[in-house]
Amino acid sequence: MVDVDGEESWSRKCKGCVTDKGTLSLAFSIFVILVGAISMFAVDRTNEQSQAAGRYLLSIGLFAFSGGITNWIAIQMLFYKIPGVYGSGVLARRYKTIRRSMKDMIQRHFLRRTSQQIHSTETARSSSRCRY
Numbered sequence: 001m002v003d004v005d006g007e008e009s010w011s012r013k014c015k016g017c018v019t020d021k022g023t024l025s026l027a028f029s030i031f032v033i034l035v036g037a038i039s040m041f042a043v044d045r046t047n048e049q050s051q052a053a054g055r056y057l058l059s060i061g062l063f064a065f066s067g068g069i070t071n072w073i074a075i076q077m078l079f080y081k082i083p084g085v086y087g088s089g090v091l092a093r094r095y096k097t098i099r100r101s102m103k104d105m106i107q108r109h110f111l112r113r114t115s116q117q118i119h120s121t122e123t124a125r126s127s128s129r130c131r132y
Contacts, residue, residue: 026068033061 040054076082081089091098 022068022072026065026072029061029064029068031061032057033065036061 036054036057036059038054039050040058043050043054045051077085077088078091079089081092
């Protein structure tokens with residue numbers, strides 16, 4: 001995508017580095033971790049409510065960050081072969097088998113039903129007409 005000035009847009013230069021939902025959620029979880037740590041350690045330590053809020057925010061941020069990293073690793077393992085890791089690269093390795101099974105499933109479940117429905121509605125229409 002080119003801007004009015006003839007330069008590439010920011011999103012094309014970035015190539016999904018910030019516009020990716022996973023990256024945004026990881027950045028937000030890091031922000032929550034920082035807010036939790038600040039409210040737990042830097043704010044008034046005698047205030048119990050601030051300490052409790054800080055603990056909760058820190059926990060929520062850590063859980064969100066670990067979940068995001070786990071999802072990222074799982075996606076990487078699906079698409080790319082990682083040496084020494086069992087089960088990685090399964091989509092690249094079985095691409096033809098997956099493609100064939102998806103094609104068969106679509107033909108079996110979607111295309112056959114629609115052609116049968118079209119045929120049954122055409123026969124119902126033709127039988128309801130009076131022919132002389």
